[in-house]
Amino acid sequence: MTSQAHQTPANPPRVLLAKLGLDGHDRGVKVIARALRDAGMEVVYLGMRVTADQVAAAAAQEDVDVVGISVLSGAHMRLMPRMVEALERHGLRGDRESGDVMLLVGGTIPDTDVAGLKGMGVDGVFPVGTFTGEMVEFIRDNAKL
Amino acid sequence: MTVNDDYHTLSGIPIEPLYSPAQVGADGFDPAADLGKPGEFPFTRGAYPTMYRGRLWTRRQIAGFGTARATNERYRFLLAHGQTGLSTDFDHPTLTGYDSDHELAEGEVGRLGVAxxxxxxxxELFDGIPLDQASVSLTINHPAIVLLAMFLHTAEKRGMPWESLRGTVQNDSLKEFHGQKTFALPPGPALKLTTDVLEFCTKHVPNWYTISISGYHTREAGSDAIQELAFTIAQGMAYVESAQRRGLAVDSFAPRLSHFFGVHNDFFEEIAKFRAARRMWARLMRDRYGATRPESMRMRFHTQTLGSTLVRQDPLNNILRGGLQALAAVLGGTQSLHVSGYDEAYDIPSEGAMRISLATQMILAHESGVAATPDPLGGSAYLETxxxxxxxxxxxxxxxxDGMGNGSMLDGMLEAVGSGYIESEIAQASYRYQQRVESGDYTIVGVNDEYRDEAASAGSLELFEFDYAEEERQIERLTTARQSRSEKAAADGLREIVNTARADGNLMPAILxxxxxxxxxxxxxxxxxDEWGEYVDPGVF
Structure with a gap:
């Protein structure tokens, strides 16, 4: 893990947020977008109804450090493997010199799914009710810049 | 903002140290004109003279998941456990107008509603359900005209005349852009379809509620009570003006408009919100739109306790939250009620959670005595203020x-929605609320107080378990249905829809x-x- 020392105001983490699929519950992702921005991060909100491939392509183009996916439809166990795969396909994870782009997911996620999500390569899981402060801290501590 | 030494409601209205009876009547408030009697203009004290003495509110728990067959079973369960009306939750593909085999539908078929x-x-969804006894609410918006056509087709096949049908279609297209976010079309075309449904039903399905003008989703999206109230009424005004622009007389359709609100934690503010809503609607309908029938001015509404107030920590505590919110809805005079399941911070509610929700409603109705007289808190200085x-x-x-539309709420709402104004107002309120929770300024027990117990979670809750095979079953059904129809009749049907859309005619006959x-x-x-284009959410935060 790279230390926090790399994160300076001149070099803040770049975070891409998006909602996969047709789920319309965007209250949480927008609150997070605002909180991360207020914490000094650079935030790109790609919006809703996008595919995993669109997210990965945008992540590559925007050269982000973190991809955060919001799913409140309960479809996370189906959609997140697609997201991991798409990031690999776009060269953002796997065999990458600069290190993997961090992948986070938040939403209506039962405790029993957390291990499964981490097993498939998701770096952080944030169920509804997580404080934004916790997320800011997690990204600061773990993002490789 | 600190509120600890400085009391405010959740939407920021200052609260005085004490309210005294003498205050009722201060600042120009006139009890005779501003309150009136229950069932009379301006309906502040209730939609009906006797309220729940005449008829209890309808216990209407929304339900929907998986295939139509699975949801039909849940309906039968609910009806067997005290439910008195049905409400259908559709899955995201259905809400947004995509078939179950569309690329974007993956993982969401039947997941949060029925496919x-x-x-x-x-x-199949209503197989064996007595549609002439249990009223049905279809919670669908941009594709409302299609789903209602399917429902009318079903009724016709069962030999039930459309005049005998009682129910509601949500059909509130504008709130999709800032509330539920399951839009399928841009604002203008979506509003046209909403008005098509209203016009068709006014003429052919006279006992149907044509729009359920909704604030619930706006509130779930993070608005405060003031915004929920304002935007809901504003949406309703836009629909009234849209129908009037088509030449419909206000008294011909207004009695079949209904409303739908959420109910949050701030007990008195919520009761006040319901009372203010009735009064505002009555005054606007009479004074701005020239309604003359009392039924056109009388707001009736459904209420749902807000899922976003339910927390993961100590989930059993959510039963009490739901109970208090439900009590506020009843004291506010709701016509029907859904109490959200206490396990909904984890997944869609289990059967056990829905039994408790129904029991909550029955305890209020039968044990508490609050249903014995209309508007029992009316006259309280605090509540009236x-x-x-x-x-x-x-x-x-x-x-x-109204100013954005130069005196037209129809144009004003299209502008307010299209410019992202409403979405931005809600996003700000939502962020403020989150900050208050995270700073501990607003205490949520077990979440941000000293009683927070990291270990207290779902524990032994028996959560709903979704069967992903339902998605495959539905896609199979769809494939078979496509194979067994007449391709020519289907193609002709679609062509007629496109032609009618181009001629700007009412689409309901062609869709039927x-x-x-x-x-x-x-x-x-x-x-x-293809005709009207797609809507891309501006993603304002």
Whole structure:
């Protein structure tokens, strides 16, 4: 893990947020977008109804450090493997010199799914009710810049 | 903002140290004109003279998941456990106008609602349900015209005249852009379809509620009570003006408009919100739109306790939250009620959670005594003051939106929605609320107080378990349905829809014919998207 020392105001983490699929519950992702921005991060909100491939392509183009996916439809166990795969396909994870782009997911996620999500390569899981402060801290501590 | 030494309601209205009876009547408040009697203009004290003495509210728990068959079983369960009306939750693909086999639908077919692709699915959904006894609410918006056509087709096949049908279609297209976010079309075309449904039902399905003008989703999206009140009434005004622009007389359709609100934690503010809503609607309908029938001015509404107030920590505590919110809805005079399941921070509610929700309603109805007299808190200095403050604050929003349309709320709402104004107002309120929770300024027990117990979680809750095979079953059903229909009749049906759309005619007759010929929801909405374009959410935060 790279230390926090790399994160300076001149070099803040770049975070891409998006909602996969047709789920319309965007209250949480927008609150997070605002909180991360207020914490000094650079935030790109790609919006809703996008595919995993669109997210990965945008992540590559925007050269982000973190991809955060919001799913409140309960479809996370189906959609997140697609997201991991798409990031690999776009060269953002796997065999990458600069290190993997961090992948986070938040939403209506039962405790029993957390291990499964981490097993498939998701770096952080944030169920509804997580404080934004916790997320800011997690990204600061773990993002490789 | 610190509120610890400085009391405010959740939407920021200051609260005085004490309210005294002498205050009722201060600042120009006139109990005779501003309260009246229950069932009379301006309906502040209730929609009906006797309220729950005449008839209890309808216990209407929304339900929907998986295939039509699975949801039909849940309906039978609910009806067997004290439910008195049905409400249908559709899955995201259905809400957004895509068939179950569309690329974007993956993982969401039947997940948060029932999957309906064809009229045959609709028939199966209500199989064996006495539609003449249990009123049905279809919670669908941009594709409302398609789903209602499927429902009318089902009723016709069962030999039930449309005049005998009682129910509601949500059909509130504008709130999709800032509330539920399951839009399928841009604002203008979506509003046209809403008005098509209203016009068709006014003429052919006279006992149907044509729009359920909704604030619930706006509130779930993070608005405060003032915004929920203001934007809901504003949406309603836009629909009234849209129907009037088509030449419909206000008294011909206004009695079949209904409303739908959420109910949050701030007990008195919520009760005041419901009372203010009735008064605002009555005054606007009479004074601005020239309604003359009392039924046109009388707001009736459904209420749902807000899922976003439910927390993961110590989930059993959510039963009490739901109970208090439900009590506020009843004291506010709701016509029907859904109490959200206490396990909904984890997943869609289990059968056990829905039993408790229904029991909550029955305890209020039968054990508590609160249903014994209309508006039992009317006249309370605190409540009347809050009712006035909420009305004033909401009217200020409405005035602003009216200005955006130069005196037309129809144009004003299209502008307010299209410019992202409403979405931005809600996003700000939502962020403020989150900050208050995270700073501990607003205490949520077990979440941000000293009683927070990291270990207290779902524990032994028996959560709903979704069967992903339902998605495959639904896609198989859809494939079979496409194979077994007449391709020519289906193609003709779709062509007629496109032609009618181009001629700007009412689309309901063409859609009725098409669903009868087995045309799917996704095909119809797809054809309309091709004609009218897609909406891209601006993503304001």
């Amino acid at each position: 309906i692709d064809t009229a045959a699915d609709m028939g 809050l009712t006035n403050r909420l009305e004033e604050a909401a009217m200020a929003y409405i005035k602003r939106i 014919t098409a669903v009868g010929a087995g045309v799917t929801e996704g095909e119809i909405m797809g054809a309309l998207r």
